[in-house]
Amino acid sequence: MNASESLPGVIFVMIGPGGAGKNAIMRAIIAGSRHVRQLPTATTRPMRMDEKQGREHHFVSMETFKKLLSEGQLLEYQEVTPGKFYGIPRRLVLDCLRAGKARIADIEVLGAKKLAAAFPQNVVQIFVTVPGAKLAAQLTVLEERMRLRADAITDIDCRLQRAAAIELPYQRCCDHIVVNDRLSSAIEATRQIIDQELAARHLQEATS
Numbered sequence: 001m002n003a004s005e006s007l008p009g010v011i012f013v014m015i016g017p018g019g020a021g022k023n024a025i026m027r028a029i030i031a032g033s034r035h036v037r038q039l040p041t042a043t044t045r046p047m048r049m050d051e052k053q054g055r056e057h058h059f060v061s062m063e064t065f066k067k068l069l070s071e072g073q074l075l076e077y078q079e080v081t082p083g084k085f086y087g088i089p090r091r092l093v094l095d096c097l098r099a100g101k102a103r104i105a106d107i108e109v110l111g112a113k114k115l116a117a118a119f120p121q122n123v124v125q126i127f128v129t130v131p132g133a134k135l136a137a138q139l140t141v142l143e144e145r146m147r148l149r150a151d152a153i154t155d156i157d158c159r160l161q162r163a164a165a166i167e168l169p170y171q172r173c174c175d176h177i178v179v180n181d182r183l184s185s186a187i188e189a190t191r192q193i194i195d196q197e198l199a200a201r202h203l204q205e206a207t208s
Helices: 022-031 062-070 090-098 109-118 135-148 153-173 183-200
Strands: 010-015 041-043 057-059 074-081 084-089 102-106 123-129 176-179
Touching (some): 010 022, 010 090, 010 109, 010 183, 022 102, 022 183, 062 074, 062 084, 074 090, 074 109, 084 090, 102 183, 109 123, 109 153, 123 153, 123 183, 176 183
Parallel strands (some): 010 102, 010 123, 041 057
Protein backbone atom coordinates (compact mmCIF):
# COMPACT_ATOMS: atom_id res chain seq x y z
CA MET A 1 0.00 0.00 0.00
CA ASN A 2 1.25 3.48 -0.85
CA ALA A 3 1.64 5.62 2.27
CA SER A 4 -0.63 8.28 0.76
CA GLU A 5 -3.60 5.87 0.71
CA SER A 6 -3.96 6.12 4.48
CA LEU A 7 -4.17 9.92 4.39
CA PRO A 8 -7.75 11.22 4.21
CA GLY A 9 -7.08 14.77 2.97
CA VAL A 10 -6.88 16.11 -0.57
CA ILE A 11 -4.95 18.87 -2.33
CA PHE A 12 -6.35 20.45 -5.47
CA VAL A 13 -3.45 21.72 -7.57
CA MET A 14 -4.22 24.53 -9.99
CA ILE A 15 -1.77 24.40 -12.87
CA GLY A 16 -1.44 26.54 -15.96
CA PRO A 17 0.56 29.26 -17.68
CA GLY A 18 0.66 32.87 -16.51
CA GLY A 19 -2.40 34.68 -17.83
CA ALA A 20 -4.65 31.62 -17.85
CA GLY A 21 -6.54 32.88 -14.80
CA LYS A 22 -5.87 30.09 -12.33
CA ASN A 23 -5.42 32.47 -9.40
CA ALA A 24 -8.69 34.28 -10.11
CA ILE A 25 -10.50 30.94 -10.24
CA MET A 26 -8.80 29.75 -7.07
CA ARG A 27 -9.74 32.91 -5.16
CA ALA A 28 -13.37 32.51 -6.20
CA ILE A 29 -13.41 28.88 -5.06
CA ILE A 30 -11.97 29.80 -1.67
CA ALA A 31 -14.37 32.73 -1.23
CA GLY A 32 -17.39 30.50 -1.91
CA SER A 33 -16.26 27.56 0.19
CA ARG A 34 -16.59 26.70 3.86
CA HIS A 35 -13.93 24.03 3.82
CA VAL A 36 -11.43 24.52 0.97
CA ARG A 37 -8.53 26.76 1.95
CA GLN A 38 -5.32 27.69 0.22
CA LEU A 39 -2.14 25.72 0.78
CA PRO A 40 0.58 28.38 0.95
CA THR A 41 3.86 27.60 -0.76
CA ALA A 42 7.21 29.21 -0.02
CA THR A 43 8.55 31.75 -2.52
CA THR A 44 11.29 34.33 -2.84
CA ARG A 45 9.29 36.57 -5.17
CA PRO A 46 7.92 39.87 -3.84
CA MET A 47 4.45 39.91 -2.32
CA ARG A 48 1.76 41.47 -4.52
CA MET A 49 -0.64 44.12 -3.27
CA ASP A 50 -3.60 41.74 -3.02
CA GLU A 51 -1.66 39.03 -1.17
CA LYS A 52 -1.09 38.37 2.50
CA GLN A 53 1.87 36.71 4.21
CA GLY A 54 1.08 33.08 5.00
CA ARG A 55 -2.15 33.01 2.99
CA GLU A 56 -1.14 32.68 -0.67
CA HIS A 57 2.53 32.07 0.05
CA HIS A 58 5.18 32.25 2.72
CA PHE A 59 7.28 35.10 1.31
CA VAL A 60 10.85 34.52 2.38
CA SER A 61 14.32 35.82 1.64
CA MET A 62 16.72 33.84 -0.50
CA GLU A 63 18.74 33.08 2.63
CA THR A 64 15.71 31.62 4.40
CA PHE A 65 14.71 29.65 1.32
CA LYS A 66 18.18 28.10 1.11
CA LYS A 67 17.97 27.18 4.80
CA LEU A 68 14.61 25.43 4.29
CA LEU A 69 16.13 23.54 1.40
CA SER A 70 19.28 22.49 3.26
CA GLU A 71 17.19 21.27 6.21
CA GLY A 72 15.04 19.10 3.94
CA GLN A 73 11.88 21.03 4.74
CA LEU A 74 10.76 21.34 1.11
CA LEU A 75 9.18 18.52 -0.87
CA GLU A 76 10.50 20.19 -4.02
CA TYR A 77 11.68 23.54 -5.28
CA GLN A 78 12.37 25.29 -8.56
CA GLU A 79 13.41 28.58 -10.06
CA VAL A 80 10.34 29.49 -12.12
CA THR A 81 11.70 32.76 -13.50
CA PRO A 82 15.21 34.15 -12.92
CA GLY A 83 15.72 34.83 -9.20
CA LYS A 84 12.20 33.72 -8.21
CA PHE A 85 12.14 30.39 -6.38
CA TYR A 86 9.11 28.39 -5.24
CA GLY A 87 8.95 25.39 -2.91
CA ILE A 88 6.38 23.15 -1.22
CA PRO A 89 6.72 22.84 2.60
CA ARG A 90 6.78 19.15 3.50
CA ARG A 91 5.33 19.42 7.02
CA LEU A 92 2.44 21.63 5.94
CA VAL A 93 1.35 19.13 3.28
CA LEU A 94 1.52 16.16 5.64
CA ASP A 95 -0.33 17.97 8.43
CA CYS A 96 -3.20 18.89 6.08
CA LEU A 97 -3.52 15.42 4.59
CA ARG A 98 -3.36 13.68 7.96
CA ALA A 99 -6.09 15.96 9.31
CA GLY A 100 -8.40 15.17 6.38
CA LYS A 101 -8.41 18.76 5.14
CA ALA A 102 -9.14 20.01 1.64
CA ARG A 103 -6.56 22.45 0.33
CA ILE A 104 -6.02 24.21 -2.98
CA ALA A 105 -2.78 25.61 -4.35
CA ASP A 106 -1.30 27.27 -7.41
CA ILE A 107 1.79 25.18 -8.08
CA GLU A 108 4.10 25.22 -11.08
CA VAL A 109 4.28 22.21 -13.38
CA LEU A 110 7.42 20.57 -12.03
CA GLY A 111 6.29 21.01 -8.44
CA ALA A 112 2.83 19.66 -9.23
CA LYS A 113 4.37 16.63 -10.89
CA LYS A 114 6.51 15.84 -7.84
CA LEU A 115 3.66 16.44 -5.40
CA ALA A 116 1.37 14.12 -7.37
CA ALA A 117 4.08 11.47 -7.48
CA ALA A 118 4.58 11.70 -3.71
CA PHE A 119 0.85 11.58 -2.89
CA PRO A 120 -0.91 10.01 -5.91
CA GLN A 121 -4.13 9.29 -4.03
CA ASN A 122 -4.39 12.73 -2.47
CA VAL A 123 -3.56 15.16 -5.27
CA VAL A 124 -6.03 16.28 -7.95
CA GLN A 125 -4.41 18.22 -10.78
CA ILE A 126 -6.63 20.81 -12.50
CA PHE A 127 -5.09 22.44 -15.56
CA VAL A 128 -6.37 25.91 -16.45
CA THR A 129 -5.81 26.99 -20.03
CA VAL A 130 -7.05 29.54 -22.56
CA PRO A 131 -9.09 29.07 -25.75
CA GLY A 132 -7.29 28.36 -28.99
CA ALA A 133 -7.06 25.35 -31.28
CA LYS A 134 -3.32 25.77 -31.79
CA LEU A 135 -0.36 26.71 -29.62
CA ALA A 136 0.24 30.03 -31.39
CA ALA A 137 -3.34 31.16 -30.74
CA GLN A 138 -3.10 30.22 -27.07
CA LEU A 139 0.18 32.09 -26.66
CA THR A 140 -1.39 35.19 -28.24
CA VAL A 141 -4.24 35.12 -25.72
CA LEU A 142 -1.82 34.62 -22.84
CA GLU A 143 0.34 37.54 -23.95
CA GLU A 144 -2.69 39.83 -24.26
CA ARG A 145 -3.84 38.94 -20.76
CA MET A 146 -0.41 39.45 -19.21
CA ARG A 147 -0.07 42.84 -20.89
CA LEU A 148 -3.51 43.86 -19.61
CA ARG A 149 -2.44 43.17 -16.05
CA ALA A 150 0.79 45.12 -16.69
CA ASP A 151 3.33 42.33 -16.17
CA ALA A 152 6.95 43.31 -16.82
CA ILE A 153 8.02 42.73 -20.42
CA THR A 154 10.89 40.48 -19.34
CA ASP A 155 8.49 38.39 -17.25
CA ILE A 156 6.10 38.09 -20.19
CA ASP A 157 8.84 36.79 -22.48
CA CYS A 158 10.00 34.25 -19.89
CA ARG A 159 6.47 33.09 -19.14
CA LEU A 160 5.54 32.65 -22.80
CA GLN A 161 8.64 30.57 -23.41
CA ARG A 162 7.84 28.45 -20.37
CA ALA A 163 4.19 28.10 -21.40
CA ALA A 164 5.13 26.80 -24.84
CA ALA A 165 7.88 24.45 -23.71
CA ILE A 166 6.66 23.11 -20.36
CA GLU A 167 3.24 24.22 -19.15
CA LEU A 168 0.80 23.80 -22.04
CA PRO A 169 2.11 20.32 -22.96
CA TYR A 170 1.58 19.19 -19.35
CA GLN A 171 -2.20 19.48 -19.50
CA ARG A 172 -2.53 15.95 -20.89
CA CYS A 173 -1.01 14.66 -17.64
CA CYS A 174 -3.66 16.33 -15.44
CA ASP A 175 -6.88 14.91 -14.01
CA HIS A 176 -9.07 17.74 -15.30
CA ILE A 177 -8.79 20.57 -17.84
CA VAL A 178 -10.68 23.86 -17.53
CA VAL A 179 -10.70 26.28 -20.48
CA ASN A 180 -10.96 29.83 -19.18
CA ASP A 181 -12.76 31.57 -22.02
CA ARG A 182 -15.31 33.18 -19.70
CA LEU A 183 -14.20 33.50 -16.08
CA SER A 184 -17.60 32.81 -14.50
CA SER A 185 -17.97 29.60 -16.51
CA ALA A 186 -14.45 28.50 -15.65
CA ILE A 187 -15.12 29.09 -11.94
CA GLU A 188 -18.30 27.02 -12.08
CA ALA A 189 -16.56 24.20 -13.96
CA THR A 190 -13.80 24.12 -11.35
CA ARG A 191 -16.32 24.19 -8.51
CA GLN A 192 -18.12 21.17 -9.97
CA ILE A 193 -14.85 19.28 -10.28
CA ILE A 194 -13.97 19.98 -6.66
CA ASP A 195 -17.42 19.03 -5.36
CA GLN A 196 -17.32 15.76 -7.29
CA GLU A 197 -13.86 14.90 -6.02
CA LEU A 198 -14.79 15.71 -2.42
CA ALA A 199 -17.94 13.63 -2.65
CA ALA A 200 -15.98 10.68 -4.02
CA ARG A 201 -13.66 10.96 -0.99
CA HIS A 202 -16.58 11.32 1.43
CA LEU A 203 -15.35 14.74 2.53
CA GLN A 204 -17.55 17.75 3.05
CA GLU A 205 -18.76 19.66 0.02
CA ALA A 206 -16.69 22.64 -1.06
CA THR A 207 -19.56 25.09 -1.46
CA SER A 208 -22.08 26.41 1.00
